[in-house]
Amino acid sequence: MSEVKTVVAGIVNFLKQQLESDALNVDSRESVEVAVQCIETAYELTQDDISKGVDLLQLVRQQSGNASAIKAEAEKLKNEGNECMKAERYREALEKYSRAIELDPRNSVYFCNRAAAHFKLGEHESVVADSMAALALQPNYGKAHGRLGIALTALDRHVEARAAFARAVQLEPDNESYKENLRLTEEKLAQSGRPAMDLGGLLQNPSLLNMATELLSDPNMQNLISGLMDNNAGANAPGGVNALLEAGQALAQQMQAANPELVEQLRRQMHPPGGPGGPGGNPPAPAQ
Structure with missing residues (x-):
């Protein structure tokens, strides 16, 4: 029997199982009975063909079970990674989180946790990448914004760090760590005499990109x-x-x-206090 007939026979078997159950009302039963007859006629199915049809319901259950097993294994790896972090075995933790991501790449927590391992290893660019991956999956993930801000600070990208910390504070207003990091970053920017507008920083600002995405949708x-x-x-x-x-x-x-x-x-950023032309700042240079 061809693969097509095997699948079609499986559909017929499933519909007949539904007819034998109490899942359908009278009108629906009549419609399904007609559908079964039409399918059997269209594909010239014999009783032998039907008996060889795949059990679609069982296949679905198996796939669901496999998916659950995969997610459970990914969660187990994440927990093992957390234990490695506590024991300061950061490279091992990184490997655990990476394997969890391979199994379940839609889980933002795994990316955020791997970002923490990268930070402990001094791999700040990788922290940024994993934090951004976590935010792509879950834009309102306060911890990911906070970790992004810490990594950007380590890379001296303070304008972007300020935006990341500000978003973290907005999402978790009771988190004192985020508030302190935001305060320190703003102090650093005020003391550094940063130019009024950092276009490169704006284009890489994750909060601005998130807002732009939401607006454009x-x-x-x-x-x-x-x-x-x-x-x-x-x-x-x-x-x-x-x-x-x-x-x-x-x-x-x-x-x-x-x-x-x-x-x-x-x-x-465009009009900072104390900046050029502002209180306590130098007047703007004449146009060339």
């Missing part, structure tokens, strides 16, 4: 951007500039509503 924002592009094409037409300004203001309002704290941080 909003149908209202998609309509707004479409309108903005149309207005840009006709910016020289009468009223075109005003339309651009209105669209820009609407975009700013959407960003403010989505994440007011991040917008305030961006505003401070």
Whole structure:
């Protein structure tokens, strides 16, 4: 018997099992009976063919059981990795977490835990990568934002670290560690005389990227951007500039509503206290 007939016979067997159970009402039973007859006729199934059909329900149960077993093994590896971390066997912990990720790559906790192992080994770029992977799976994961901020601080990327700590505080407002890290980062930036705008930092700012992703997935924002592009094409037409300004203001309002704290941080980066031209700062250099 062909593979196709084996599958089709399995479907017929499943439908007949349903007919023998109490799962269907009268109308549904009639429909299923007609469907069985049509399938048997269309594929010219004999009783011998039907007896050789696969048990689809059993296959599904086996697959579910296998998936559960795989997840259980991944969780076991994660717990073993946690024990290795406590014993300061960081390289071994890293291997445990990596194996857990191979088994269950959709679990953000495994990436976040591996980020912690990377940090203990001084592998800060890998901490950033794993923290970002965790956030891609779970954008509102406070611990991942916190670990990202610590790694960025170690890499002297303080503007991005501030954004990561600020998001961590926003998600877990009672976490004193995140608050202290945010305070220290802001002090460091204030003392360093950092330029008002760090475009590279902004483009890699995970919180800004998260907000942009959320905004772009909003149908209202998609309509707004479409309108903005149309207005840009006709910016020289009468009223075109005003339309651009209105669209820009609407975009700013959407960003403010989505994440007011991040917008305030961006505003401070563009116009920092004590920066050029600000209180206690030097006047801006003349245009060249």
